[in-house]
Amino acid sequence: MGRALNPRTFLAGAACLAASIAQADTLPRALEPADFFDIDIEMAAIGRNLFFDKVLSGNDNISCSTCHHPALGTGDGMALPLGEGGVGLGHTRIATDTNIPLMRVPRNAPPLFNLGARGFEVFFQDGRMTRDRDAPFGIQMPKGNTLERRMPTMLSAQNLLPILNVEEMAGQPDENAIGLAVAENRLTGEGGAWDLIAKKVEAIPEYRQAFDWIIGPDEPLHISHIGIALSSFISYEFRAANTPFDRYLRGDNGALTDVQMQGMELFYGDAGCASCHSGTLMSDFGMHALALPQFGPGKRENPDFPHADEGHMRASGAYKDIYTFRTPMLRNVALTAPYGHNGAFTSLEGIVRHHLNPIQSLGTFDRDQVLLHDVPSFTDDWVALDAVNETLQIAAAVSIAPVELEDAEVDALLSFLEALTDPVAITGRLGIPLSVPSGLSIDMPAQP
Template sequence: MTMKKISQRDPLLTCRTAICFGLACCFLFLGSPTNSLGDDHHSKKKSLDRRLIQKLRRNDVHAIDLGPTASTEMVELGQALFFDPILSGNRDTACSTCHFPSAGTGDQLSLGVGTGTTTPSKVSFFREKGEGRSFIPRNAPELFNKGSVLWESQFWDSRVATAYGSISSPAGEDLPLGLATPLAVQAMFPVTSGDEMRGSTADFLDPHKDNEIADPALDGDLPGIWNALMNRLEQIEGYADPVDGLFVKAYGEVPANLGFESAATALAAFESTAYSYDDSPFDEYLKGNRDAMTEAQKRGALLFYGKLQCSSCHSGTLLTDQKHYNLAIPQFGEGKDESGLDLGRYLVTGNEEDRFKFRVPGLRNVTHTAPYMHNGAYYNLADAIAHHLDPARSLMNYDADEQLIQGAELADTIIKERSVLRDLIKTADVKRKKIKPAEMSDLLEFMQALTAPNIEIRLESTIPSSVPSGLPIDHFGE
């Protein structure tokens, strides 16, 4: 039954129904009961919903399932480990340093600052790189909704991924058994990276640092590093107490009897419990609540799934096909290998056609996860989107001062070599598309609809007041 039919029969009934759209509408209905503005408005709204629902169905976008739940004890262990700098060789860097809740589970930096910082326990713009240290070559991604069983890969280049029923990773045969998900496998690696958490040979040799994890005898020996970390945890009562220790509570065993995979599994349990939300306006809409999104958000969604074809890559329930594309993003920093560039997925597969390709990010809570792209090249969401719509121009006119956090330190490293820029543009997977200012505004409204309500408060509530090692916890800002 449409509003139109009702209004023709009984203007008063229309008026009552229209109260939910505001009193102003009500008077309009009364003033011209037949072909009223309110009517138009309502049927437009309906047809917007009809078109959008059809698109979502066609694109296989469903209400998100946040994944299996873990025991409270497992999550508590994971939370302690996530915030405890004890997992870094020099005791100055935790997972939370680069994935801080109040920074949208990132670090607000374009490129991260790992161990050896001169400002330990400070995150955000105030964290500074230590003398002679390198920036982490890529942007720290957000950790939202990673517990969903739909995730098949981790990292910008998917170097951890499910393949033929098992999980492949850079550790190859060294990867211990018992890691159930790519997310748990991922957590094995930050502690083994010299720049991120482990530290350097110089740190090992520095008697003040007491960094046994960076022992060069363990270089290339991942199981050795993981064991050294479990030995460290065994020394800390909060983790190792045989009655009250966090490991006993979660596993019934002390750290001495467990491998680092038990820590990684707990870290994954914490990440997926703490940072998974299914109540953004978009997620509520997917559950069937047609009033959860505003009309501008619905118009933006129609552009996303229709005319602009964002959904050809940001597809399905996770808003990513988990495949890799070259968007001709400006290159800067030290790069990932001797080339001084970051060739992305190519470094995993060695296939020429994978050069400069990075995994499509899922976009939930994207309004809170700046800076954007695999190297944090764009600070503004509108510019990150605009880059897709004219990649060549955006690359050639890239304004480091405007966009790049750490511009002062990184501006000089921006690759301007013609041959590289030409290569990036020639092989790009996105082509120029025209968009009107009003459409961009609707698209940005749709991005807002991907953000969970009260997200700041919910994120902050995941920060513990202390960690078992007694080391200081990261804090946000100055």
């Protein structure tokens, strides 16, 4: 059973809080082991190597960890990543002279915490991949992608998609066979992009031998095995379930400070945060329009909206979904800056204050705060924000109401959000390998 909470106005005293929390509405229960899929630790060990190995990319120059590094909160610390073709990690990543990226990755690299939870069934920020009993193998994949086999979890299926993206990992058609296969829409079957990636991995003896113990020496390596290995690692390594908030929910009354208790009262009360960040995973997995400032290439198909990212409308085809994005989960949120589907806000306070008055925040947005890699060839970063008509449409689509909070109340909310941090999920359980079977380099943060 969850703990009881009576939403009220901001309270200063812990004694008053304890009295109010003993009354009516119910807080979510804590995350427990049963909320996560079982993990094969041997498969997770293989997935650990694959996660940090650039062999999954078309040009052997980028890994999953490049944009989802544990040292950077399982992101890359930038508003929009510089994907395939870049060199380095995070703020120090630069575009090369010989393999110049054609554009930025259109959306912020999302955190990986708790993606292995059973209740997490809406993937990508625009929700273009969901659980659907009527879809092949029970998963509605993004347009143009079809699973070849049934996958044990949605995460294991999702892992198969970034390696097909030309800006993220595959590369351009004139650079390698995988990039060419993607450009020609040859994704599945013999000679398809997935098959080519699986064969690259299988050709490395250490990977083949490791998989032999699990799938048998006579079973050809399939892309599904790679997806499952990556899922096993991500689920195990980045599980965040032992936060101070979870410990409080399990009955540890001293797990939260007085200020964090005040922030919790606001979060589940007057601030209205829990109307979207609800349930055990702190997300309703719904699509909401927050009037976030638009910049970068975005994702769009409708000519009526030529500049800004269309959000969930691109997946659903319904105008009502324009500029809407999935509610993120919040554990370890204090570590995952920048915030928003495009990383518009560099600080947690910035995104919290944007929620208080989205339209006003959109109108006064300071673009100088945005963390973008300096790539001279990217000349259209601000086209969307400069398009007045589209900015007005973004403002008109907002789906959350303004909230008035005092500065002290904002500080309390931020303190509560800090209490959603799991220290084990930060350091990891298996950690970063010293080397990977391919022999390719591992991206690591620059030393201070």
